[in-house]
Amino acid sequence: MLRELRAAVDRRARLRWLHLLLGAALLMPFQLLTTSAVGVTGLADGDFRLETQLLAFALALPLVAAAGLLPVARSLEGAIARTLCGASEEVLATPADSWSARRRTSLWFTLHALLGGLTGAISLAAPPAGALLLLLPVLRPHTVGPGWAAPIAEHPWTAPPLGLALLALPVALAFPAGRRLARLAPRLLGPTPADRLAAAQRRADRMAERNRVARELHDSVGHALSAVGVQAAAAARLLRTDPDFAATALAAIEATARDAVTELDHVLGLLREEDDRTAPHTLADLPALLDRTRAAGAPVDYAEDGLRARTLPGTLSREAYRIVQEGLGNALKHAGDAPVHVRLTVRQETLEITMANPLRPPAGRRTRTGSGLTGLRERVALLRGTLDAGPDDAGQWLLTARLPLGSSA
Known part of the structure; x- marks a missing residue:
């Protein structure tokens, strides 16, 4: 158990967390495009409501998959995976020449953006919320306005455990996601049979x-x-x-x-x-x-x-x-x-x-x-x-x- 906790916060885990955040950054242009499209078409009300962002997120993933079919995508993703994800030397940082390699790269790019978007959102939202819950017992209940923290303010003794859980949530998500991507990298970004033959x-x-x-x-x-x-x-x-x-x-x-x-x-x-x-x-x-x-x-x-x-x-x-x-x-x-x-x-x-x-x-x-x-x-x-x-x-x-x-x- 102690070994797993150390592995979750060591240098490799931190680099993999940075790799996931980079996936969120790569997702952002597609997310902004679909958010604007959702707002213009009236598929959802409000640009910043949760259901609007989730719908825009779901619509952005097909665009990410299409971009992953570009030959240069493997060059970019392969170099990033070898540097930050700790992937093996089998990962290629060269353009994908065959459609088989392009499809694998597209799947990797989509997974990177999906897990990166979730990790980035939780990494931005969970720590402030966790800090607020840790401070809730020392705050007066009337200082907490209406919102998600209002029900918890009625039972202040439940706030610290929930705050600690929210603070640990980015690590709990980033560690297994980063490790899973590192294991998938040789299979999706590695050489195809055509690459091995060449x-x-x-x-x-x-x-x-x-x-x-x-x-x-x-x-x-x-x-x-x-x-x-x-x-x-x-x-x-x-x-x-x-x-x-x-x-x-x-x-x-x-x-x-x-x-x-x-x-x-x-x-x-x-x-x-x-x-x-x-x-x-x-x-x-x-x-x-x-x-x-x-x-x-x-x-x-x-x-x-x-x-x-x-x-x-x-x-x-x-x-x-x-x-x-x-x-x-x-x-x-x-x-x-x-x-x-x-x-x-x-x-x-x-x-x-x-x-x-x-x-x-x-x-x-x-x-x-x-x-x-x-x-x-x-x-x-x-x-x-x-x-x-x-x-x-x-x-x-x-x-x-x-x-x-x-x-x-």
Whole structure:
């Protein structure tokens, strides 16, 4: 019992009482409108009689419900409920986009105005009346004029208990009303199934964007670092015995690092959601990539069939470049200076990318140390293509990607 009394007057209860009074303030314009309408139409006599105000109050609630259907109503009521009512974080302070959310907000707005109007009226009327009843025993009966207190003045000993009851009435009403509204807030102002679906779609979009940026970083910067490491090791090994090759490797390191910085600017532009100032690489940039790989010490045999006769969509050309880049990076990382065979073929509305290189003995298999193949599979899947990667019967690592020419959509 003592705990309930403390809860009824603690800070949260006071904020909820203020929340109810704010509901009364939101009701006031509608109440004034219906009061004027009742007076003009003659539905009741006198603007300030109790029956007039009750009728105007009843007529104002449908107007409140109609106003609650506005999308902005959830923004207003959600922010107020989270600040004053102590509602959970599930309460949304965003415009209601669907009719289901609007109907829920309308019901909440009506309840807020209804309970707020009752609480506000009692909070204004009950304390003065309670104070008068507490003072009634010390007042002379003839000082109390005709009205509601006149019958009580004839029995002054009943006035103090009634006065205390009137003083406690606002708390007795505001505490359960505020607690009930706080419990209803997540249900009426929280996300609807459509809101939850939209939130899940936004999360999926963010995850897809993060995966895309991760693939870009891995395929571009990761490839560049792998190539730089191999080139630097080759240059250090042959610096004394073959200065010309070492100079070529150092020049390739410079070109690779410069290209990596450009790629990094492109990816950072994606993260900042800026207009990309650096055009991403396409198959037109493939010769430079092959030259840098050759400079790292890995012989690259390149061939193409039917590629020049077709104009590839931009998206497909960019993704094909990334696939070749990742394949060359894996070859440098796992096979060193082993020769790499790259072939691009266009046939039957399909771009086929085939890459093969010998496996390094004695392992006979690739070591799975990164996420390159996973990123390649995701990239190819987005283009509705297929990817096969693994050792073949001839002891080579074979990577084959097949991309539909219409997959850029």
